Amino acid sequence: MLELFTSCLRRKRFPPSWKRARLALIPKGKGKPADDPSVYRPVCLLDEAGKSLRNCGTYVMYYLDCIIHNKTIDTMFNSAEYRLTVATTLLRSSRSMKDICQYCFSDRDISLVMCNTCRRWVHQLCLKRKFNDSTNWEHPDAKYRCLLCSKGFRPWMKYTK
Numbered sequence: 001m002l003e004l005f006t007s008c009l010r011r012k013r014f015p016p017s018w019k020r021a022r023l024a025l026i027p028k029g030k031g032k033p034a035d036d037p038s039v040y041r042p043v044c045l046l047d048e049a050g051k052s053l054r055n056c057g058t059y060v061m062y063y064l065d066c067i068i069h070n071k072t073i074d075t076m077f078n079s080a081e082y083r084l085t086v087a088t089t090l091l092r093s094s095r096s097m098k099d100i101c102q103y104c105f106s107d108r109d110i111s112l113v114m115c116n117t118c119r120r121w122v123h124q125l126c127l128k129r130k131f132n133d134s135t136n137w138e139h140p141d142a143k144y145r146c147l148l149c150s151k152g153f154r155p156w157m158k159y160t161k
Contacts, residue, residue, distance in 0.1 A: 005056065018049045038132045055079045061086060101126055102146055113137045117149035 008014050021044035032039045058079040066073045100107045103126035111124040122144070127133040135142055 005052070009056075015049075017047075021046050021050060058082055058086070102148075103127075103130055111137075113142075113144045115146040115149055116143050117145055120146055122146065 024043045024045055025040040026043055028039055028041055059077070062077055062079075062082050063073060065071070099121065101112075101123045102120055103122055106123070108123075112121045113124055113127060114121055124137050127135075127137075127144075135144075137144070
């Protein structure tokens with residue numbers, strides 16, 4: 001399998017079957033009609049080769065990091081943990097994103113909604129497009145939590161203030 005992956009990486013070509021995923025629609029909850037598309041969360045299920053490719057870049061970065069910093073390579077490497085490390089490093093070293101929309105990355109000051117937790121901004125139109133959101137954000141009781149804060153992913157905040 002390693003020789004096959006190496007050959008594909010060298011040629012920069014991968015079989016089309018590795019790039020395909022099965023789509024599964026997971027119901028979000030009850031209360032809306034079953035024929036409403038917003039009731040379902042789409043999830044892509046990869047085959048074994050696809051899963052291996054998904055981790056391939058993470059493993060390459062990990063091994064390069066170990067080689068560059070003369071660290072011992074851990075055979076029980078956790079790719080999910082390392083992905084978080086890479087994401088945190090990228091956020092720490094990139095410019096502050098406080099004043100731009102989290103979805104379209106524009107700094108246009110039109111109809112903005114602020115996250116009550118991290119105080120980052122998002123355009124109302126982006127919320128509507130991304131989540132089919134119809135909330136009246138002008139209402140004084142309207143509260144918004146961005147996707148990162150609502151999922152509990154906050155380690156990046158200390159690096160971007």
